[in-house]
Amino acid sequence: MSPLITPAELAGLTGVSVLDVRWKLAVLPTGPAGIDSYREGHIPGAVFCDLETDLAAHPGQGGEGGRHPLPSAGAFQEAMRRLGVSGSRTVVVYDGADSTAAAARAWWLLRYFGHPDVRVLDGGLRAWVSEGLPVSAEEGRPEPGDFEARPGGMPVLDAARAGGLASDGVLLDARAAERYRGEVEPIDPVAGHIPGAVSAPTGENVDPSGRFHLPDFLRERFNTLGVVPGVEVGAYCGSGVTAAHEVLALEVAGIPAALYVGSWSDWVTDPSRPVATG
Known part of the structure; x- marks a missing residue:
């Protein structure tokens, strides 16, 4: 199964968790932060996922582990459950345009921690909007999920x-x-x-x-x-x-x-x- 999903395919699905992972790159200091973009409009039912706090640990002393270290299984599990992610339900992740960074990071981490069915929206929100599909400013409030994080799913x-x-x-x-x-x-x-x-x-x-x-x-x-x-x-x-x-x-x-x-x-x-x- 492809790790990608098209806007039309996503629009036809029900019972999926959708994560909006828009992120303001450090090398692009202008423009709105991800949460601000989310509040302006997102795929209906999507929940905002913060790369800095949900998809990375705090950098170690002296920078060991890099600027976005791998989060612990416990911390990642807690974040995903708060966002409504369950192991038995498909997760679709997207960012602003071309899945260049944040959405792919979410896809990789979910796969690494053992989620069996994660898809990336090909072309991101831009592709969704270009096909005339609706957006919403209503903030998603999912029921807590039951995802269990088990590391080792990706090398x-x-x-x-x-x-x-x-x-x-x-x-x-x-x-x-x-x-x-x-x-x-x-x-x-x-x-x-x-x-x-x-x-x-x-x-x-x-x-x-x-x-x-x-x-x-x-x-x-x-x-x-x-x-x-x-x-x-x-x-x-x-x-x-x-x-x-x-x-x-x-x-x-x-x-x-x-x-x-x-x-x-x-x-x-x-x-x-x-x-x-x-």
Whole structure:
């Protein structure tokens, strides 16, 4: 089953949990916060899910674990139950446009913690609205869910394995190419990339409308980056959010991949770890 769902498919479903995961990126300081966008209008029945508090733990001392560390099973379970998520009910997640970051992070975490049926709205709210489907300003108030968080449903990388995978497998860097090259770094204290990693910006996973490219297109794209049968694949970004989109795109293409949750913001906390530029 595809991890994606179309607006028409979602409109025809009943008894599903819908999470609005819109998020104001740190590199885009202008524009409304996610909760403000939600209050202006959202898919009817959707509940707002806050990436910073529901989909990440607080950063550790010295930045260990990165800017968006993996939440504990207990904390994630509590958050999802508060949002009405149950293990027996389909969950659909969406963000503003193209599922680039926050929605994919929610999809990945729910899968990692064992939810069997999570879908991402292809094209996000923009696609929903473009098809003439309704929006609502009424805040969702779901009944508490019964989701049980059991970690281990998706593969993860730590710093050591990420560095090794860049040599003996394929480690995809999901950030913009200029950040990979070390020409700019708007957030983290060190610019560059993990040596051996391959630049694979997530923007190239979607078409101009913000919808994911077809599976064959994505398979060909990743094949040109060295992702071939029998090769272990992983992805990282700045803090493990955008890289979830890369893992999602790989999933659409039928390719399993691991996520380095701490990503670059964790990698650079240890000055002994090498950094490449160019």
